[in-house]
Amino acid sequence: MGYKTLITIADITNTEEKMAIEQILKNYHNENGNIISILQDIQDHYNFLPSYVLNLISRELKIPLSKIYSVATFYTQFSFNEKGKHIITVCDGTACHVKGGPLLRDYISTQLGIHPGETTEDKLFSLEEVSCLGCCAIAPVMIIDDKIHGSLTVRKVNKILNTVKKSEAAEEGSQ
Amino acid sequence: MTIKRRKLLICRSTGCNSLDAAAVHDELVKQLKERKLVDVEIKKTGCRGFCEAGPSILVQPDDVLYVHIKPKDVTEIVEKHLMNNEVVPHLVYMDPQTEGFVPKMDEIQFFHKQKKITLEHCGLIDPENIDEYIDLGGYEQFEKCVKESKNYEVIYDIKSSRLRGRGGAGFPTGLKWELCAKEVGDVKYVVCNGDEGDPGAFMDRTLLESDPHSVIEGMCIGAYAIGATQGFIYLRAEYKLAIRRFDIAIKQARMKGFLGKNIFGTGFNFDIQLKKGAGAFVCGEETALMASIEGKRGNPRPRPPFPAQSGLWGKPTNINNVKTWATIPHIFSMGAKEYSNIGTDDASGTVILALTGKINNSGLVEIPMGTTIRDVVFDIGGGIPNGKKFKAIQIGGPSGGCIPANYLDTLMDYKTLTELGAIMGSGGVIVLDEDTCMVDLAHYFITFTQRESCGKCAPCRVGTLKMLDILTKFKKGKAVMEDIDRLKHLAEIVKKTSLCGLGQTAPNPVLTTIRYFRHEYEAHVNGKCSALVCKDLIQYEVIPTKCIGCGLCAKNCPVNAITGEPKQAHLINPQECIRCGLCIVQCPSQAIRKINATQQGGM
Numbered sequence: 012m013g014y015k016t017l018i019t020i021a022d023i024t025n026t027e028e029k030m031a032i033e034q035i036l037k038n039y040h041n042e043n044g045n046i047i048s049i050l051q052d053i054q055d056h057y058n059f060l061p062s063y064v065l066n067l068i069s070r071e072l073k074i075p076l077s078k079i080y081s082v083a084t085f086y087t088q089f090s091f092n093e094k095g096k097h098i099i100t101v102c103d104g105t106a107c108h109v110k111g112g113p114l115l116r117d118y119i120s121t122q123l124g125i126h127p128g129e130t131t132e133d134k135l136f137s138l139e140e141v142s143c144l145g146c147c148a149i150a151p152v153m154i155i156d157d158k159i160h161g162s163l164t165v166r167k168v169n170k171i172l173n174t175v176k177k178s179e180a181a182e183e184g185s186q
Numbered sequence: 187m188t189i190k191r192r193k194l195l196i197c198r199s200t201g202c203n204s205l206d207a208a209a210v211h212d213e214l215v216k217q218l219k220e221r222k223l224v225d226v227e228i229k230k231t232g233c234r235g236f237c238e239a240g241p242s243i244l245v246q247p248d249d250v251l252y253v254h255i256k257p258k259d260v261t262e263i264v265e266k267h268l269m270n271n272e273v274v275p276h277l278v279y280m281d282p283q284t285e286g287f288v289p290k291m292d293e294i295q296f297f298h299k300q301k302k303i304t305l306e307h308c309g310l311i312d313p314e315n316i317d318e319y320i321d322l323g324g325y326e327q328f329e330k331c332v333k334e335s336k337n338y339e340v341i342y343d344i345k346s347s348r349l350r351g352r353g354g355a356g357f358p359t360g361l362k363w364e365l366c367a368k369e370v371g372d373v374k375y376v377v378c379n380g381d382e383g384d385p386g387a388f389m390d391r392t393l394l395e396s397d398p399h400s401v402i403e404g405m406c407i408g409a410y411a412i413g414a415t416q417g418f419i420y421l422r423a424e425y426k427l428a429i430r431r432f433d434i435a436i437k438q439a440r441m442k443g444f445l446g447k448n449i450f451g452t453g454f455n456f457d458i459q460l461k462k463g464a465g466a467f468v469c470g471e472e473t474a475l476m477a478s479i480e481g482k483r484g485n486p487r488p489r490p491p492f493p494a495q496s497g498l499w500g501k502p503t504n505i506n507n508v509k510t511w512a513t514i515p516h517i518f519s520m521g522a523k524e525y526s527n528i529g530t531d532d533a534s535g536t537v538i539l540a541l542t543g544k545i546n547n548s549g550l551v552e553i554p555m556g557t558t559i560r561d562v563v564f565d566i567g568g569g570i571p572n573g574k575k576f577k578a579i580q581i582g583g584p585s586g587g588c589i590p591a592n593y594l595d596t597l598m599d600y601k602t603l604t605e606l607g608a609i610m611g612s613g614g615v616i617v618l619d620e621d622t623c624m625v626d627l628a629h630y631f632i633t634f635t636q637r638e639s640c641g642k643c644a645p646c647r648v649g650t651l652k653m654l655d656i657l658t659k660f661k662k663g664k665a666v667m668e669d670i671d672r673l674k675h676l677a678e679i680v681k682k683t684s685l686c687g688l689g690q691t692a693p694n695p696v697l698t699t700i701r702y703f704r705h706e707y708e709a710h711v712n713g714k715c716s717a718l719v720c721k722d723l724i725q726y727e728v729i730p731t732k733c734i735g736c737g738l739c740a741k742n743c744p745v746n747a748i749t750g751e752p753k754q755a756h757l758i759n760p761q762e763c764i765r766c767g768l769c770i771v772q773c774p775s776q777a778i779r780k781i782n783a784t785q786q787g788g789m
């Protein structure tokens with residue numbers, strides 16, 4: 012959807028999308044103080060923050076758009092670009108760092124041809140880096156599609172990546 | 187023969203879940219059903235702290251702990267232990283020193299020197315079932331406080347327990363409550379700080395996943411003492427399981443009437459709302475945290491005014507860490523005096539540490555204040571893996587520091603650690619061995635704080651960046667000797683002049699590494715990284731006598747820097763090599779090693 016400034020909920024033609032946004036705003040009683048929670052749910056829905064939705068929220072909640080951006084840009088959780096289908100989050104917390112986390116990150120980086128923060132051209136993978144996932148006892152750690160993998164080695168990472176790639180290829184084939 | 191009623195406690199916390207505890211759990215359920223062992227109960231619990239040994243199953247009342255369990259091991263446990271009362275030796279913990287099997291959980295060295303107070307219930311109860319918490323006396327202390335004590339009596343008890351905050355600075359909790367209780371205000375708030383932004387820390391996550399009700403009960407008691415009617419818990423968004431379990435716990439507590447209106451019929455009202463953090467380290471700092479709860483950018487502000495005077499929406503607010511709150515009910519059940527008798531003059535009670543890094547038994551441990559570093563690393567932690575040499579511990583995360591091997595017999599409490607240049611912080615302990623480069627570690631932490639600096643004050647925003655520049659020079663072998671003191675000077679300025687705790691403590695990792703490992707900085711000036719970590723100062727080489735010429739390294743090298751004929755020793759071109767280390771992992775005959783680069787500057 013192109014950039015359009017004057018957009019309201021009524022302008023959203025996809026009913027599913029419309030209902031989702033209405034529900035999110037309702038859950039938080041249209042309250043300004045809940046803006047972070049609202050943005051989190053929006054991001055959960057789209058997996059990023061589309062600019063036209065931020066526009067719409069600004070109008071619905073009567074918060075200046077600049078204020079929404081000032082909040083959204085502060086927190087690393089929020090993304091303004093569409094992410095890939097599979098999100099790989101590699102930990103670079105201290106425990107993971109001393110146990111070879113950077114090596115794994117570089118490996119995945121070369122395998123997928125993207126740097127942390129980027130998405131592959133086919134929109135299949137996004138690579139992200141965080142400081143500590145709170146699983147330091149099983150460092151080094153990464154998360155793919157919300158599943159945590161611990162005590163990683165290059166070999167294990169390779170296996171996991173291949174499994175995901177294979178299931179993608181199979182899906183492609185069956186279509 | 188009648189078998190005594192057994193319970194199988196399986197840990198379903200994040201650590202064990204990632205090691206596929208779910209599959210083990212399913213298999214157990216299936217087998218018990220197939221064999222009609224209706225007398226055995228399977229219980230899903232939180233974490234016992236011994237994450238290294240996961241997935242683990244504790245058999246009660248025998249107190250036998252099975253470790254590293256895979257689905258295929260389940261049959262043996264069921265057939266031998268449950269049906270024949272025989273312990274399966276090869277599935278219990280093996281002491282690496284004696285190589286003997288240790289079936290009883292209490293006798294495993296990891297647990298032996300610990301003293302569990304705050305973590306008492308963790309791993310023994312189902313965190314998603316409030317009744318199990320109540321059966322162990324849960325919410326009784328809250329009821330007693332509300333019904334039998336005046337609020338100042340509650341505060342007096344906390345003061346005499348000498349409890350200090352477990353979130354970082356170690357501020358006396360009783361005093362903090364008193365200050366907030368004294369403030370007049372129509373509305374007051376209590377806040378639980380569950381942001382746990384320190385990399386290498388997972389104490390708060392584990393507590394929230396394993397025993398959420400102790401945190402809620404602590405907050406209830408605190409709210410009563412202070413006169414607060416609304417509570418907030420600020421939880422990291424990454425902690426999905428903790429968020430889910432805490433949410434369940436709040437709902438259950440409301441259903442039982444421990445939260446809500448007119449609690450215990452006394453007219454006391456209190457409820458808790460959960461707020462998810464959005465990924466900013468600085469939001470662990472209390473003033474930034476409050477801004478974030480209010481839905482703003484998480485910018486810190488100068489104190490005073492302290493939260494007790496002007497907190498959330500300008501109202502008196504009391505903020506404590508997850509562990510501090512969770513300890514409160516235990517202090518009342520064991521008695522404040524009793525609690526204050528544990529520990530040192532400086533700090534009473536126990537401290538929870540997350541033990542990770544180059545250590546055999548990584549996991550969560552609770553020890554009396556004043557335990558030595560040696561006991562933690564070598565007795566509880568079981569020493570360093572692969573026969574490597576202990577180098578230092580890093581404690582307190584990005585605000586903390588490194589303490590080297592010659593201080594192993596130091597007693598751990600707030601005062602001594604601060605004197606050594608580190609801090610207790612929230613209790614993340616990362617053990618470092620000879621393969622850790624201290625310059626790289628300092629660089630790592632400053633990269634972190636530099637990225638997380640909110641940018642509001644110049645010393646932190648610019649100072650950390652300049653420190654990072656100098657550290658990068660060291661890592662590249664481009665620094666000169668004067669840079670060491672330049673770095674130290676800058677670090678001291680940032681420490682003294684930053685606005686909030688982030689900038690004031692960010693230089694600690696740099697200052698302690700210079701203090702204790704100055705020789706490593708000097709070595710980097712001379713182009714040497716003795717731990718062979720800094721990429722620009724090392725190169726990879728093939729040991730010709732060991733190489734079998736299989737070609738695996740060459741095949742896997744991402745930049746084709748390795749050449750060689752089949753069955754002949756291979757060669758790595760240092761100009762092409764990007765030092766990714768993949769070849770070392772691939773080599774079946776350990777024929778590739780890292781060495782200091784021959785020319786200064788490396789690549």
Ligand SMILES: Cc1cc2nc3c(=O)[nH]c(=O)nc-3n(C[C@H](O)[C@H](O)[C@H](O)COP(=O)(O)O)c2cc1C
Pocket residue numbers: 350351352353354355356357359379380381382383384467468469470471472473505506507508510511612686687688
């Ligand atoms: C940069 C920074 C990060 C902090 N992060 C945390 C944190 O993640 N968790 C926490 O409990 N306290 C954190 N603190 C300390 C809090 O500001 C506050 O002192 C603490 O929550 C008070 O709780 P306590 O008295 O129970 O220790 C942080 C402080 C600073 C300066």
Ligand code: FES
Pocket residue numbers: 102103104105106107108142143144145146147148150151152385386387
């Ligand atoms: S350091 Fe990686 S999970 Fe904590």
